Amino acid sequence: MSHAFDNKPEKAVQLSHGGGGKEMNKLIKEIFFKAFNNPILASEEDAAVLHLEGTTAFTTDSFTVAPLFFAGGNIGKLAVAGTVNDLAMMGAEPQYLSCSFIIEEGFPMTQLKQIVETMADELHKSSTRVVCGDTKVVPKGCADGLFINTSGVGRILCPNISVKNLQVGDAILVSGDIGRHGAAILMAREGLNLESELVSDCANLWPVVEQLIACNIDIHAMRDATRGGLAAVLNEWASASNIGITVEESKIPVSDEVKGLCELYGFEPHDLANEGTFIMALPLDVAQGALEIIKRYGNCEQAAIIGQVDDTHTGKVVLKTPWGSSRYLDLPHGELLPRIC
Amino acid sequence: MSHAFDNKPEKAVQLSHGGGGKEMNKLIKEIFFKAFNNPILASEEDAAVLHLEGTTAFTTDSFTVAPLFFAGGNIGKLAVAGTVNDLAMMGAEPQYLSCSFIIEEGFPMTQLKQIVETMADELHKSSTRVVCGDTKVVPKGCADGLFINTSGVGRILCPNISVKNLQVGDAILVSGDIGRHGAAILMAREGLNLESELVSDCANLWPVVEQLIACNIDIHAMRDATRGGLAAVLNEWASASNIGITVEESKIPVSDEVKGLCELYGFEPHDLANEGTFIMALPLDVAQGALEIIKRYGNCEQAAIIGQVDDTHTGKVVLKTPWGSSRYLDLPHGELLPRIC
Numbered sequence: 213m214s215h216a217f218d219n220k221p222e223k224a225v226q227l228s229h230g231g232g233g234k235e236m237n238k239l240i241k242e243i244f245f246k247a248f249n250n251p252i253l254a255s256e257e258d259a260a261v262l263h264l265e266g267t268t269a270f271t272t273d274s275f276t277v278a279p280l281f282f283a284g285g286n287i288g289k290l291a292v293a294g295t296v297n298d299l300a301m302m303g304a305e306p307q308y309l310s311c312s313f314i315i316e317e318g319f320p321m322t323q324l325k326q327i328v329e330t331m332a333d334e335l336h337k338s339s340t341r342v343v344c345g346d347t348k349v350v351p352k353g354c355a356d357g358l359f360i361n362t363s364g365v366g367r368i369l370c371p372n373i374s375v376k377n378l379q380v381g382d383a384i385l386v387s388g389d390i391g392r393h394g395a396a397i398l399m400a401r402e403g404l405n406l407e408s409e410l411v412s413d414c415a416n417l418w419p420v421v422e423q424l425i426a427c428n429i430d431i432h433a434m435r436d437a438t439r440g441g442l443a444a445v446l447n448e449w450a451s452a453s454n455i456g457i458t459v460e461e462s463k464i465p466v467s468d469e470v471k472g473l474c475e476l477y478g479f480e481p482h483d484l485a486n487e488g489t490f491i492m493a494l495p496l497d498v499a500q501g502a503l504e505i506i507k508r509y510g511n512c513e514q515a516a517i518i519g520q521v522d523d524t525h526t527g528k529v530v531l532k533t534p535w536g537s538s539r540y541l542d543l544p545h546g547e548l549l550p551r552i553c
Numbered sequence: 554m555s556h557a558f559d560n561k562p563e564k565a566v567q568l569s570h571g572g573g574g575k576e577m578n579k580l581i582k583e584i585f586f587k588a589f590n591n592p593i594l595a596s597e598e599d600a601a602v603l604h605l606e607g608t609t610a611f612t613t614d615s616f617t618v619a620p621l622f623f624a625g626g627n628i629g630k631l632a633v634a635g636t637v638n639d640l641a642m643m644g645a646e647p648q649y650l651s652c653s654f655i656i657e658e659g660f661p662m663t664q665l666k667q668i669v670e671t672m673a674d675e676l677h678k679s680s681t682r683v684v685c686g687d688t689k690v691v692p693k694g695c696a697d698g699l700f701i702n703t704s705g706v707g708r709i710l711c712p713n714i715s716v717k718n719l720q721v722g723d724a725i726l727v728s729g730d731i732g733r734h735g736a737a738i739l740m741a742r743e744g745l746n747l748e749s750e751l752v753s754d755c756a757n758l759w760p761v762v763e764q765l766i767a768c769n770i771d772i773h774a775m776r777d778a779t780r781g782g783l784a785a786v787l788n789e790w791a792s793a794s795n796i797g798i799t800v801e802e803s804k805i806p807v808s809d810e811v812k813g814l815c816e817l818y819g820f821e822p823h824d825l826a827n828e829g830t831f832i833m834a835l836p837l838d839v840a841q842g843a844l845e846i847i848k849r850y851g852n853c854e855q856a857a858i859i860g861q862v863d864d865t866h867t868g869k870v871v872l873k874t875p876w877g878s879s880r881y882l883d884l885p886h887g888e889l890l891p892r893i894c
Contacts, residue, residue, distance in 0.1 A: 226888075232780025232826070233885035256793065257716055258642040258776055259612035261709065264605050271600035272651035272704055276689045276696075301599040310613035310704050314655075348617045350892055355617075356695040363613055363651050363704035368602065375598055435599055439573025452597065485573070544574035547567075551691055 225319045230349030240347060243325055247332040248311070248342040260343035262308055265367060269304035271295060272363040278551040280327070280357055282400040284392075284411030285487075287360055288327035290553060292334040293416045293487060295362040297436045300421040301490060303370025306338050312346040312361040319357055327358070338418035340364070369425050377432045378453035382521040383499035385492045387420070388413060388512040389465035390442050394484030395473045397552050410469035415488030420510035429502045433493040438553060440544050442482040445491045446529040447543040456526055459519030459541070462534040467514075482531075483544040485552045493521060566660045571690030581688060584666055588673040589652070589683040601684035603649055606708060610645035612636060613704040619892040621668070621698055623741040625733075625752030626828075628701055629668035631894060633675035634757045634828060636703040638777045641762040642831060644711025647679050653687040653702040660698055668699070679759035681705070710766050718773045719794035723862040724840035726833045728761070729754060729853040730806035731783050735825030736814045738893050751810035756829030761851035770843045774834040779894060781885050783823040786832045787870040788884040797867055800860030800882070803875040823872075824885040826893045834862060 228235040245254060252260045275291045285293075296306040311331070315324070335342065396412035398404075417436060424431065433453070435445045442464070450457050466481040474481050489512075494502060499517050506515040531541040569576040586595060593601045616632045626634075637647040652672070656665070676683065737753035739745075758777060765772065774794070776786045783805070791798050807822040815822050830853075835843060840858050847856040872882040 227891045228886065228888050230780075230891065231885065231887070231889050232782075232785050233887070233889070235886060236780075237884070255716075256789070258639045259610035259645065259705075259707075261643070262609045262611050264609050268603045268605050268609075268706075269600035270603050270649060270651060270706060271685050272653045272702065273687045274653040274655050274689050274700075274702055276655055276691050278695075298599045302602070304600065308611060310611060312613045312615040312702050312704075314615050314617055314700055344612050346614045348615050348892075348894075350617050350697065353694075354619075354697040354892075355700075356691065359615075359655055359696075359700070361613065361615055361653050361702040361704075363653075363702075364600075365609075365611060365706065366600075375596075439571075439577075441573075444573050448597070543578070544572065545569065545576060546572070546574070547569050548572050548574070550568045550571065551689075551695075553689075 223321055225315045225317065225321060225324065225349055227317050227349050227351060230347055236347060243328055244345055247328045250341045252343040264365065267368040267371060268365050269299050269302040269368050270365050271298040272361065273298065274359060274361040275553055276359050276551050277397065277553050278356060279400050282412055283396045285414040286327055286330055287358060288331040289334050289414055290487060291360040291362045292331050293414055294553060295364040296338055296340055297417045299364050299366040300418045301434045301436055302368060303373045303425060303431065304366035304368045306340040306364055306366045306418055308341055308343045308365050310344045310363045311342045314348045314350060314355055314359040316355040316357050317349055317352045334416055337416040370431060373431050373434050375433055375449055375452040378449050378455050378493045378521050379432060380455060380521050380523045381496060382432055382493040383496045383517050384457060384459060384519040385499055385502060385517050386464065387506050387510055387515050388489045389467045389514040390437065390486055390489055391466060391470040391481040391484035393487040394549055394552055395470045398473060398477065398549060408469055413486050413488040417488060417490060420506055423505050423509040424502060427505055429494060430498055431492060431494050434490055436490045437486045439485050441484045441486065442491060443541050443544055446541065450529050451527050454526055456522045456524050456528055457519060458522055458530045458532060460532045463516055463518045465514035465516050482541065483548060487553065564662055566656045566658065566662060566665065566690055568658050568690050568692060571688055577688060584669055585686055588669045591682045593684040605706065608709040608712060609706050610640050610643040610709050611706050612639040613702065614639065615700060615702040616894055617700050617892050618894050619697060620741050623753055624737045626755040627668055627671055628699060629672040630675050630755055631828060632701040632703045633672050634755055635894060636705040637679055637681055638758045640705050640707040641759045642775045642777055643709060644714045644766060644772065645707035645709045647681040647705055647707045647759055649682055649684045649706050651685045651704045652683045655689045655691060655696055655700040657696040657698050658690055658693045675757055678757040711772060714772050714775050716774055716790060716793040719790050719796050719834045719862050720773060721796055721862050721864045722837060723773055723834040724837045724858050725798060725800060725860040726840055726843060726858050727805065728847050728851055728856050729830045730808045730855040731778065731827055731830055732807060732811040732822040732825035734828040735890055735893055736811045739814060739818065739890060749810055754827050754829040758829060758831060761847055764846050764850040765843060768846055770835060771839055772833060772835050775831055777831045778827045780826050782825045782827065783832060784882050784885055787882065791870050792868050795867055797863045797865050797869055798860060799863055799871045799873060801873045804857055804859045806855035806857050823882065824889060828894065
């Protein structure tokens with residue numbers, strides 16, 4: 213709502229760019245086809261024609277993050293990484309994405325181009341292609357700048373990964389320090405000009421997951437800790453697998469910047485969103501090997517084993533504090549940070 | 554922007570319904586899972602696991618129609634029919650949809666339920682299932698009520714249907730009278746209280762396409778005439794297949810209500826959007842048979858052969874008027890009707 217819009221032709225998106233006629237064709241060809249260039253997209257049929265083999269994972273996400281640009285990324289990077297990661301977390305190779313834009317009339321064409329180019333860069337990290345798309349333009353005031361939906365399909369290489377597959381004795385591993393995406397959005401939104409190193413963890417997780425699969429790591433469950441953070445993932449797992457999970461607070465990696473912002477705003481790091489950090493449950497005896505792979509291929513020096521699966525408090529997550537006490541780590545509730553992704 | 558919002562708890566969507574925690578889980582289970590009930594969706598993994606066979610069509614569409622409710626449907630019916638139809642137009646059986654909601658804070662829960670139930674009804678018409686989804690809530694003023702994205706996959710039964718496959722001598726057939734969706738939205742938006750029979754043509758086209766395929770009709774090209782209407786489809790075909798198309802204005806079916814609204818507002822029926830009417834190109838000798846199938850299974854008494862493919866004006870569409878003159882039918886341009894779908 214606060215964009216400095218320039219309505220000169222060619223400089224801003226107009227309603228006619230969503231009309232299904234000449235102007236829309238021009239926008240699609242000059243911006244989207246140019247960035248996402250591939251023969252399936254260029255065929256311009258009503259739907260992309262794909263030759264999929266084996267079992268396929270299918271997922272969707274709409275992105276409404278505010279602001280559109282933040283330390284470590286923008287809505288485009290998020291829209292690609294988010295859907296690619298949902299596929300990767302199922303042990304699926306991210307193959308094809310759809311991409312649908314809802315654009316507010318007057319949105320600057322330069323920003324649209326920049327966002328789309330970021331998407332193309334992020335796609336290359338996992339050889340994923342945008343093969344179909346859609347463009348809608350709504351009148352000024354009917355949307356806040358830009359929303360992006362991406363849906364994705366990919367071939368499942370590891371069929372047993374499941375929210376229902378945690379087993380008593382499994383180690384719980386986190387791939388990096390938590391809460392950075394949530395904290396980066398909070399910082400951008402509040403206009404904080406800290407001399408801060410804090411950037412969102414937003415990243416494409418397929419390269420590191422591909423290595424874990426190639427090394428035959430026996431992954432029981434895997435999930436990126438997005439909205440609701442670490443707390444939401446662990447609670448969903450405990451409930452879906454009907455087991456208990458105990459994690460040690462002192463072992464959960466959190467950067468000083470995220471700790472500081474949490475203290476300032478009254479958040480808990482384990483409730484904050486991540487966009488390139490995942491949680492994994494796997495047999496204890498292979499956890500150390502997995503940790504080494506993650507550190508090596510994921511640029512995640514902070515990766516750590518933070519707890520284990522047990523059968524003493526079924527459906528619940530217990531957090532052991534550094535002072536020896538324990539408490540339940542609940543599913544987050546209330547507003548937290550709206551429009552985090 | 555003009556909804557009468559009631560912010561009492563349970564009666565309106567709150568920001569916390571998009572937060573990834575307890576409230577979101579409740580909304581998803583009580584509204585979406587209940588309406589779209591199926592085991593793949595209920596598995597609650599990061600992505601749906603599908604067993605697809607053969608060649609797959611993949612498509613996406615975001616729906617931003619205003620108003621959300623109109624004569625003949627609502628945004629939910631449109632979101633299902635639109636994506637199902639994109640698959641059907643490729644000769645693909647619509648199998649699985651994703652469904653992603655962007656909801657404005659304060660949106661009435663009763664309207665959300667009504668829209669989702671309409672979606673479920675429309676899905677049953679083609680045995681299509683919603684297998685994955687996403688819910689985002691944005692603060693009041695950051696979206697206009699509700700936007701829905703649906704993406705879809707389906708098995709291609711007719712592999713040769715293509716925008717590039719029109720051949721000289723082909724007949725051009727339209728499945729019903731044109732322009733009704735555009736006209737119905739215009740009527741709803743202008744608050745016209747005509748004693749009118751006019752309703753949107755919004756409909757799931759798979760049942761009739763399934764019959765055409767079952768009867769081995771040799772379909773060369775097929776497309777639903779959505780944004781940009783008949784004029785956009787014919788121009789895209791002429792350009793992509795490098796042929797000419799000639800249509801006779803007197804043979805194009807248009808209802809009296811649509812004609813009247815077009816005269817009043819200065820539109821052309823062939824530029825107006827349809828959401829359940831398609832254009833087909835096929836060999837002249839099977840066109841009459843196809844017409845009979847469409848009339849029988851599509852409830853489309855108005856279906857008609859309106860023209861043919863030729864090689865005299867490559868890349869162009871010629872409209873023959875009832876007075877014997879001819880003119881080029883161009884791709885629509887300018888604003889037409891924003892937020893038609």
